Amino acid sequence: MYHLFHGLYEFLTRKEEFNVLILGLDGAGKTTFLENVKTQFNKVEGIHPDKIGPTVGLNTGKITLPSTILHFQDLGGQRALRGLWHRYFAQCHAVAYLIDASNRDRLDEGWMVFDDVLSSPQISGVPLLLLANKQDAPDSLTVEEIRETYEDWWNRKHQSQPRTPLSPIGGTGWHTGEEERRRMGSLDVMGISALQGTGVREAIDWIYIRVQNSRKRDEPDD
Ligand SMILES: Nc1nc2c(ncn2[C@@H]2O[C@H](COP(=O)(O)OP(=O)(O)OP(=O)(O)O)[C@@H](O)[C@H]2O)c(=O)[nH]1
Numbered sequence: 555m556y557h558l559f560h561g562l563y564e565f566l567t568r569k570e571e572f573n574v575l576i577l578g579l580d581g582a583g584k585t586t587f588l589e590n591v592k593t594q595f596n597k598v599e600g601i602h603p604d605k606i607g608p609t610v611g612l613n614t615g616k617i618t619l620p621s622t623i624l625h626f627q628d629l630g631g632q633r634a635l636r637g638l639w640h641r642y643f644a645q646c647h648a649v650a651y652l653i654d655a656s657n658r659d660r661l662d663e664g665w666m667v668f669d670d671v672l673s674s675p676q677i678s679g680v681p682l683l684l685l686a687n688k689q690d691a692p693d694s695l696t697v698e699e700i701r702e703t704y705e706d707w708w709n710r711k712h713q714s715q716p717r718t719p720l721s722p723i724g725g726t727g728w729h730t731g732e733e734e735r736r737r738m739g740s741l742d743v744m745g746i747s748a749l750q751g752t753g754v755r756e757a758i759d760w761i762y763i764r765v766q767n768s769r770k771r772d773e774p775d776d
């Protein structure tokens with residue numbers, strides 16, 4: 555009898571688990587974001603921003619939400635490390651791509667890498683949230699400006715080269731930008747300050763809802 559009730563209890567209280575990838579250029583604020591998420595959602599505080607250095611490899615973290623556990627993988631964004639990202643694509647259920655909205659000099663590089671992520675076939679269909687980080691910085695671009703700079707970059711790229719080779723991230727072959735065009739139209743962009751924690755809860759709410767919805771879509775009809 556104990557086993558029966560224990561099994562029922564386990565079934566009723568079980569939590570679904572999802573993997574969330576945190577991507578973006580080095581210095582975009584990925585680890586600061588992850589540690590802030592831990593501080594806001596867990597009982598044990600995340601690492602203080604002063605103690606965070608460049609990531610070589612990956613950092614992980616997990617938070618528990620109603621009926622759901624989100625596992626985060628924060629991957630190092632330095633150029634030499636980006637070639638490893640695709641190894642995590644097959645198992646991910648959502649992507650948060652961070653852009654440093656206060657660093658205009660690296661926007662083009664950030665969009666190039668973002669474009670590579672978007673055009674990866676394994677990411678197709680996975681909820682993807684663009685986070686315009688460092689909104690606390692005085693010269694930071696707004697969400698709307700960030701969106702415009704991406705569209706501007708994308709138009710420039712497609713005027714100069716209608717067919718582009720797939721990235722070191724995406725694998726081999728060619729793409730025409732159709733997937734990017736589709737995703738760009740429905741792209742969600744949110745402004746955050748990973749340092750101050752503003753907008754972080756809203757970003758997690760977005761991910762939580764989207765992974766639940768995409769899971770429901772994947773379930774076979776009875
Ligand atoms: N002003 C401001 N600075 C931030 C914010 N988020 C991160 N930073 C700073 O940006 C720098 C880089 O932050 P990290 O979190 O290490 O960046 P990362 O994306 O993990 O970088 P890699 O590990 O090299 O890929 C640090 O000095 C952070 O304090 C933010 O919201 N506002």
Ligand SMILES: [Mg+2]
Pocket residue numbers: 584585586607608609628629630631
């Ligand atoms: Mg890092």
